[in-house]
Amino acid sequence: MARISVDVDGSRYTDEVEPRMLLVQYLRERLGKVGTVVGCDTGNCGACTVHLGGRSAKSCSVLAVQADGQQVTTVEGLARDGELHPVQAAFHDNHALQCGFCTPGMIMQSLDLLAEQPDPDDDQVREGLEGNLCRCTGYQNIVRAVRDAADRMRPGAGPEAERTAAGAQTPHPRESADSAERTGGRQG
Template sequence: MTQIRVTVDGVEYADDVEPRMLLVYYLRERLGKTGTVVGCDTSNCGACTVHLNGQSVKSCSVLAVQADGAEVTTIEGIARDGQLHPVQQAFHDNHALQCGYCTPGMIMQAIDLLGDNPDPDEQEIREGLEGNLCRCTGYHNIVRAVQDAARRMKPGASADTPAPAAVAGGGQ
């Protein structure tokens, strides 16, 4: 066993872990962060995406011991004061989910994408999310949601301002 100290969603934890334990299992089984989904265990689907020291990573490809001393943010840790994160709200408002299995990873990757590029075009969004797979939506509403979130997150923008019809429209 190896002792680690890690801050997850603003709370510090100290635990003994098996050196081979994956971060995704540490988050789910030890800390109860079940919003971090196990999809493939091969880093192909992106469902387990979390932020490690502010950068998105697929937690099925990171050992828990590699997170020692780090700050991890999960899907459970991005809402503030009872308010959804703008990307979460945009996914909801734009119907950017169906079964919801990929949604936590998509949202975490989208937040990282928007941190690097606050005004991506459609192609940049598609490329920025290419490591996250969705089998249900066809990605159209996911792209719309990221565009909407980018608009909401611009300085001076109001999260309550309705999205333009082209962004808020239905259909996939």
């Protein structure tokens, strides 16, 4: 057994783990972070993508012992005070999911992409997400969601974007007027 200490979604965990335990197994089985999905177990699909030390990583390709001393962020660690992260809200508002299986990994990879390229065009989004697979969609809504998230996160794009740039969250999509407009005035 190996002893690890990891900061996951802002909480510190110290555990004894088998040296061969994968990070995805540790997150799901030990910590209950089931938003991190087990997909292919080969690193091909990207469903298990998390942030490790501030960068996206496929957690089925990383041993838990390799995360020792590092910060891990899962999709569950993005929302603050019940408010969706701008990328989560953009995926919701743009219907960028169908079954939802790939969505956590897509969101985590999108964050990494937007950190590197804050204003990507469609081709850059597609290239930035090429290691994450979706079996249900044609990717158009996913690309649209990432571009929307880029707009929401752009400094100076309005009060919501300024709060986001300062670390606060944008309002939940159900509370925004444009969301109500897109849904024909229905809320929720």
